[in-house]
Each structure stands twice: as C-alpha cells, then as structure tokens.
Amino acid sequence: MDRVPILKIGAVLLVSIQIDLEDQTVLALQEDLADRITRTGARGVIIDITAVDVVDSFIGRMFATIAAMSRLMDAETVVVGMRPAVAITLVELGLSLGGVRTALDLEKGMRLLGVAVPGADGR
Amino acid sequence: MAEERGLATEAAGATAPMAKLLRADAGRVLDRWVELVAGNVRGRITERELRAELAELFDLLVRALDDADGAERGELRAALAEISRGRARQGFSPTETAVGVFALKQAVLEAIEADGAGYAGFVPFSAFVDDLGLVTFETYAAEREQVIVDQAEQLLELSTPVVKLWDGILGVPLVGTLDSARTQVVMESLLQMLVDTGSEFAVIDITGVPAVDTEVAQHLLKTVMAARLMGTDCVISGIRPQIAQTIVGLGIEFGDIVTKATLADALAYTLRRRGVRIEDGD
Structure with a gap:
C-alpha cells in the first residue's frame, strides 16, 4: 500500500497528495498525521491536493476529519490547490467542509498560517 | 412521409x-x-x-x-x-x-x-x-x-464573461435569466479563472438578472460554496430592492455570504479586504 509522505517545514506539516487515494491510504494518512502532530508539536497542517482530480464523499470527509483531529491537538488545517472540478463535485455531494480553511495555492496557504514564505516580497 | x-x-x-x-x-x-x-x-x-x-x-x-x-x-x-x-x-x-x-x-x-x-x-x-x-x-x-x-451555444459563451476588476479580484457580470446550464458554465469559467489568475476574490454581480427565485439562489450559493472550497471568497452584488424583497419573502438564507447593493460597494469591500487603501480625491 502506498503511503502519503508528510513533510515538516518549521511548525507546519505539509501533506502533498500525488497518488490516487484509496480508502486504506486515507486511513493510514490520518493515523500518521495524528502521530506526527503530537511528535513534532506542529501548529499547522497543509494538505496540498493540486494533483487530485477525482474525489468521492469518503475523501471529502477525510479533510473534515483531519481538520477536526488537528484542532484537538491545537494545529490548524488548510486545504490548498483544490481544482474547480473537485470543488464542484464536493458542493454537489453536499460537503461544504465547515471548519476547514482553504487557499488557492501552497504559498497562500502558508501565508494563511502565518508562516514566512521564503523569497516572497511580503505583500 | x-x-x-x-x-x-x-x-x-x-x-x-x-x-x-x-x-x-x-x-x-x-x-x-x-x-x-x-x-x-x-x-x-x-x-x-x-x-x-x-x-x-x-x-x-x-x-x-x-x-x-x-x-x-x-x-x-x-x-x-x-x-x-x-x-x-x-x-x-x-x-x-x-x-x-x-x-x-x-x-x-x-x-x-x-x-x-x-x-x-x-x-x-x-x-x-x-x-x-x-x-x-x-x-x-x-x-x-x-x-x-x-x-x-455561442450566446451562452458570450453571456458569461469573467473579467478582472483589480489585481486579485475577478468580476462576473451576469445578465439575463439564470438556469442550470448557464450557472454551470458560469461556475466552471469563474472557478477556472480564479485558479488561472490566482485571484482570491470574486464579485458576482446580478444587476442584470431579472428575477431571483429559489432555484437561482441555490445556483448562486453552490457557486460561492465551490469558490470557498478553493480558498477564495465571493461577494454577491447588484441586489436590487425588489430582489431583496423577493429573497426575504421566499425565505432564502444566504448565510454568511457577503452581499452588497452595488458593484461599486462590492469592489470597495474586496479592495479593503485585499488591503488596498482608497483615498477620496476631493
């Protein structure tokens, strides 16, 4: 089974999903992430889904679950890079992802969490 | 035959x-x-x-x-x-x-x-x-x-332009009756433009929409929700007095979506949110 890597940048954990998500992968990711948050004391989680072009309700719920879970451990979750087709699908599925913050791309997501973006002009 | x-x-x-x-x-x-x-x-x-x-x-x-x-x-x-x-x-x-x-x-x-x-x-x-x-x-x-x-088909494409109002602010002036097919086109082109331009704000202006019923409201809400999921914020402007009355009369709930009376108000609001300072030149 593929595992999604979790990268640490300062106080933020970055999860970039580059593979087709299966239910098992999603469950493993949730476990790994919870583990990493406690171990590193991260303050934020960024889930990058730029490469995801198909979602179902299970994956939709994953974002909300991860967000709720992270909040319990005092880390804020931002989902970045959602494609239009994915956004439309989620809305049609009736998932509004309440409690999950979103940003257009990784850079904007990092700024949202108050992380200094290297090389940015600070606008 | x-x-x-x-x-x-x-x-x-x-x-x-x-x-x-x-x-x-x-x-x-x-x-x-x-x-x-x-x-x-x-x-x-x-x-x-x-x-x-x-x-x-x-x-x-x-x-x-x-x-x-x-x-x-x-x-x-x-x-x-x-x-x-x-x-x-x-x-x-x-x-x-x-x-x-x-x-x-x-x-x-x-x-x-x-x-x-x-x-x-x-x-x-x-x-x-x-x-x-x-x-x-x-x-x-x-x-x-x-x-x-x-x-x-051509008319459908013509009637749903997405324009750039400011750096990071897109505008969608809607003219004419909104039905499911049109809303779909609007939604898709708006969301695509948001990604392409990296804009964080969009103003949907419905001044030219003759009537708002529950269906149209539903379509607008879906568009705003989808835009939010992508990390952008939508403002709906051009709510005329009659339309405001209809919306309230029908009991449509716009929730926490920001609505403004005119496109100018909406632009001023989004500019403020983007941190652009506007000075009166008098």
Whole structure:
C-alpha cells in the first residue's frame, strides 16, 4: 500500500497528495498525521491536493476529519490547490467542509498560517 | 412521409421511360431548369455555379430514374441534401430552396409539350420529384435547426464573461435569466479563472438578472460554496430592492455570504479586504 509522505517545514506539516487515494491510504494518512502532530508539536497542517482530480464523499470527509483531529491537538488545517472540478463535485455531494480553511495555492496557504514564505516580497 | 417515399419507390420501374426522354432532351431541359432557378435565387449565386450544381444533379437524377435497386437514388439524395445544407447556411428561404427542385417539373413538362410526347410517364416522374423536394425541405429544416443550436451555444459563451476588476479580484457580470446550464458554465469559467489568475476574490454581480427565485439562489450559493472550497471568497452584488424583497419573502438564507447593493460597494469591500487603501480625491 502506498503511503502519503508528510513533510515538516518549521511548525507546519505539509501533506502533498500525488497518488490516487484509496480508502486504506486515507486511513493510514490520518493515523500518521495524528502521530506526527503530537511528535513534532506542529501548529499547522497543509494538505496540498493540486494533483487530485477525482474525489468521492469518503475523501471529502477525510479533510473534515483531519481538520477536526488537528484542532484537538491545537494545529490548524488548510486545504490548498483544490481544482474547480473537485470543488464542484464536493458542493454537489453536499460537503461544504465547515471548519476547514482553504487557499488557492501552497504559498497562500502558508501565508494563511502565518508562516514566512521564503523569497516572497511580503505583500 | 414514409408513405410518400414508398409511392415514389414503387414507381421506380415506371420512371424508366422518362429517363430516356430526359437523356434525349438533356441540353434543353437543363438550360430551362437553370433559367427557372436562376430567376428565383436573384443573383445570390452565379449562374455558372448554379449550372454546375444542377448539371450534376440532373446527371444523377437521370441515372436514378433508370435505376431500380436504389443505389443511384441514395447518391442523388445525398447530393441534394448537400446542396440544401449549403442553401440553408447561405440564408436562402425554404421556398427558394425547394423551388430549385420543383422547377425541374416545369422544365420537363415544357419539353414534353414541345415534343408532343405523351404525359403518361410524367405522373410517376412528378411523384419522384415531389419526393426529392421533401428531402430538400427536410435537410433544409434540419440544417436551420443546427444553426439555431450553434447560436444558442455561442450566446451562452458570450453571456458569461469573467473579467478582472483589480489585481486579485475577478468580476462576473451576469445578465439575463439564470438556469442550470448557464450557472454551470458560469461556475466552471469563474472557478477556472480564479485558479488561472490566482485571484482570491470574486464579485458576482446580478444587476442584470431579472428575477431571483429559489432555484437561482441555490445556483448562486453552490457557486460561492465551490469558490470557498478553493480558498477564495465571493461577494454577491447588484441586489436590487425588489430582489431583496423577493429573497426575504421566499425565505432564502444566504448565510454568511457577503452581499452588497452595488458593484461599486462590492469592489470597495474586496479592495479593503485585499488591503488596498482608497483615498477620496476631493
């Protein structure tokens, strides 16, 4: 089974999903992430889904679950890079992802969490 | 329609003598046919083009009259349909298109009269030409229908532009009735533009939308929700007094979506959110 890597940048954990998500992968990711948050004391989680072009309700719920879970451990979750087709699908599925913050791309997501973006002009 | 086709096919054998007559008189009948049709299309197509078209048709027609198995007839129909489609695209009226075929009957009748030949062969021939006339008309109607469908699509694209109002702020001025199909187009083009330009704000202006009912509101809400999921924020502007009354009357809940009365208000709001300072120049 593929595992999604979790990268640490300062106080933020970055999860970039580059593979087709299966239910098992999603469950493993949730476990790994919870583990990493406690171990590193991260303050934020960024889930990058730029490469995801198909979602179902299970994956939709994953974002909300991860967000709720992270909040319990005092880390804020931002989902970045959602494609239009994915956004439309989620809305049609009736998932509004309440409690999950979103940003257009990784850079904007990092700024949202108050992380200094290297090389940015600070606008 | 089917019955008439059947009639003409039954008469296949009966049209063979007519083919002989047409072959003998080919030059004269074709000349007269071109003359009759040319008078009708009033110079929108040159006589040489017309003659080339009709000569080809005439040739196919004579062969089809001779032919019993229907292969030639299929070819004739196809050629005729092609010409009718061209006519429909060029904006000819249905009469002008159909007369192009029916004029052949007159040309042939005149030839028969001049020769003093009997009319016996003319009746099945006439039925055959009528059948061709119907093919012409059907193709013409189908082609016009296609033109209308194409235009409707173009209109859909024209009527849903996404414009850049400011760096990082997009505007969608909606004009006309919103239905599911249009909303889908608006939603998709807006979301795509948000990604392409990296804009964080969008203003949907509904000043030009004549009425807002529960369905339209639902569509707007979905668009705003989808935009939010992508990490952008939508403001709805152009809510006129009557529309505000309708929305409240229908009990539609816009939730925490920001709405503004005018596009100017919405732009000012989004500029503020982006941290742009506006100074009054008085």
